[in-house]
Amino acid sequence: MPSPVDAPILTADAMRAAEAACAASGTSLATLMERAGAAVADFAWRMAAGNPVLVLCGPGNNGGDGYVAARWLARRGVHVRVAALAEPASELARAARRAWGGPVEVLGDDLAPAPLVIDALFGVGLSRPLRKDLAARLRGLAKRRVLAVDVPSGVEADGVQPWAPALSADVTVALGALKPAHVLLPAAATCGKVVLAPIGIEAQSSLRTLPRYECDSPGAAAHKFSRGMALVRAGPMRGAAGLAASAVLRAGAGYAILSGASGAPLSAIIAEDGDHFAERLADERLGAVVIGPGYPASDALDRDVAAALKSGRALVLDAAAIVSALPRLGGAPAILTPHAGEFARAFPGLEGSKIDRARAAASKSGAVVIYKGADTIVAAPDGRIAAAWPGCPWLATAGTGDVLAGACAAMLARGDEAFDAAVAAVSWHISRARAIGPGLVADDLVRA
Numbered sequence: 001m002p003s004p005v006d007a008p009i010l011t012a013d014a015m016r017a018a019e020a021a022c023a024a025s026g027t028s029l030a031t032l033m034e035r036a037g038a039a040v041a042d043f044a045w046r047m048a049a050g051n052p053v054l055v056l057c058g059p060g061n062n063g064g065d066g067y068v069a070a071r072w073l074a075r076r077g078v079h080v081r082v083a084a085l086a087e088p089a090s091e092l093a094r095a096a097r098r099a100w101g102g103p104v105e106v107l108g109d110d111l112a113p114a115p116l117v118i119d120a121l122f123g124v125g126l127s128r129p130l131r132k133d134l135a136a137r138l139r140g141l142a143k144r145r146v147l148a149v150d151v152p153s154g155v156e157a158d159g160v161q162p163w164a165p166a167l168s169a170d171v172t173v174a175l176g177a178l179k180p181a182h183v184l185l186p187a188a189a190t191c192g193k194v195v196l197a198p199i200g201i202e203a204q205s206s207l208r209t210l211p212r213y214e215c216d217s218p219g220a221a222a223h224k225f226s227r228g229m230a231l232v233r234a235g236p237m238r239g240a241a242g243l244a245a246s247a248v249l250r251a252g253a254g255y256a257i258l259s260g261a262s263g264a265p266l267s268a269i270i271a272e273d274g275d276h277f278a279e280r281l282a283d284e285r286l287g288a289v290v291i292g293p294g295y296p297a298s299d300a301l302d303r304d305v306a307a308a309l310k311s312g313r314a315l316v317l318d319a320a321a322i323v324s325a326l327p328r329l330g331g332a333p334a335i336l337t338p339h340a341g342e343f344a345r346a347f348p349g350l351e352g353s354k355i356d357r358a359r360a361a362a363s364k365s366g367a368v369v370i371y372k373g374a375d376t377i378v379a380a381p382d383g384r385i386a387a388a389w390p391g392c393p394w395l396a397t398a399g400t401g402d403v404l405a406g407a408c409a410a411m412l413a414r415g416d417e418a419f420d421a422a423v424a425a426v427s428w429h430i431s432r433a434r435a436i437g438p439g440l441v442a443d444d445l446v447r448a
């Protein structure tokens with residue numbers, strides 16, 4: 001289910017800093033908790049649709065949000081029960097529990113469930129995995145609808161640790177801003193639909209969710225070259241390069257050349273065998289070059305990559321071309337499109353979340369990195385990052401990466417700078433895949 005579009009994502013530390021800034025500018029944490037609990041109650045009220053609700057409260061402020069939500073739900077006439085894991089450990093949570101004023105059950109083995117469970121056990125303060133006995137007890141509630149407060153309890157908010165929650169959520173209400181866990185696997189898959197409750201926090205971040213894909217139509221005076229020209233260099237597997245060249249046209253460039261192939265899947269593509277690559281690279285109208293689709297590591301690949309680098313053109317480097325080009329990139333405008341295996345080969349030894357590693361790879365290489373996967377991350381050397389969860393699972397099929405590389409070249413050739421081009425290409429790719437849906441094969445992405 002789509003996440004909030006072009007929304008800021010804050011790590012736990014950034015969230016605490018934003019909360020502190022909010023408090024310093026006159027909005028107390030108690031006010032933020034009141035807004036958080038009220039927002040949770042509002043979503044829960046709609047999910048419960050008149051049925052009873054059970055709120056599970058932890059010891060920290062996530063639990064505090066739970067007590068506030070319970071009070072708001074009771075005020076709206078919902079039959080609501082509260083069960084606590086432990087006494088509140090923060091002053092804010094203690095105050096929220098006092099204000100709830102109703103009974104508090106013990107979260108034990110004999111806890112009676114309810115049709116809707118609000119998981120307010122742990123949020124961004126989780127510092128270790130859930131205890132096994134608690135996890136087992138929670139799994140007993142798994143058949144109920146679950147609304148998670150901020151993150152499903154057990155998930156580490158920054159997406160560095162792969163800790164699993166015991167209860168996957170149907171809906172997660174992100175408080176103040178999204179967290180990395182909402183967009184990175186494995187946690188993101190346990191969040192269900194993520195909705196954002198802004199609660200008045202000034203959330204600013206260069207790390208954001210993907211913007212919506214907007215297709216600008218060409219200007220009235222457009223011609224094929226003004227819409228952008230891109231060159232795809234074919235290796236031994238011509239089909240992959242053909243998909244990339246097709247994507248150049250479908251994603252909106254005006255002119256596509258497939259170099260090193262005698263035929264192309266679309267008649268509109270200029271396919272040329274023989275040795276015209278250097279000549280094409282010298283064409284002033286050329287906006288972008290793709291190398292890598294269907295082109296395994298070889299001396300020929302190294303030679304072609306060297307020629308492309310020398311031309312000074314904007315490059316899209318995929319698969320083996322990434323490792324081939326890396327030592328020689330030297331700040332050339334480039335988009336790298338590794339999947340997990342290629343990323344590990346190109347950037348060994350990086351640590352942290354997928355976001356941290358993509359950021360480090362972009363900074364190290366000086367190129368824009370599209371770290372592909374079901375939770376694709378786009379990172380620029382200047383620190384801008386876009387997270388593309390949820391993508392479209394139908395994209396998990398051969399050849400879709402070749403199409404993405406071609407789409408990147410189209411956006412570059414159309415005049416976007418590298419990060420904007422990469423973000424637009426990822427967004428185009430996902431929106432196209434969603435429109436096609438079940439049974440998608442890569443060729444469908446480049447059909448009319």
Ligand SMILES: NC(=O)C1=CN([C@@H]2O[C@H](COP(=O)(O)OP(=O)(O)OC[C@H]3O[C@@H](n4cnc5c(N)ncnc54)[C@H](O)[C@@H]3O)[C@@H](O)[C@H]2O)[C@H](O)CC1
Pocket residue numbers: 015019029032033034036058059060061062063064065089090121122123124125126127128129130131149150151175176177199201
């Ligand atoms: N974003 C906002 O502006 C607001 C967010 N709020 C909510 O506050 C939580 C974060 O609260 P915090 O008190 O920092 O942490 P937690 O409630 O997540 O948990 C801390 C609590 O739990 C103990 N603990 C940690 N890990 C474990 C574990 N594995 N097992 C047992 N106990 C554990 C720890 O020692 C603490 O006692 C945020 O997510 C929002 O939900 C506020 O409402 C203010 C506005």
Ligand SMILES: [K+]
Pocket residue numbers: 062119120121122123148149150151152153
């Ligand atoms: K939670």
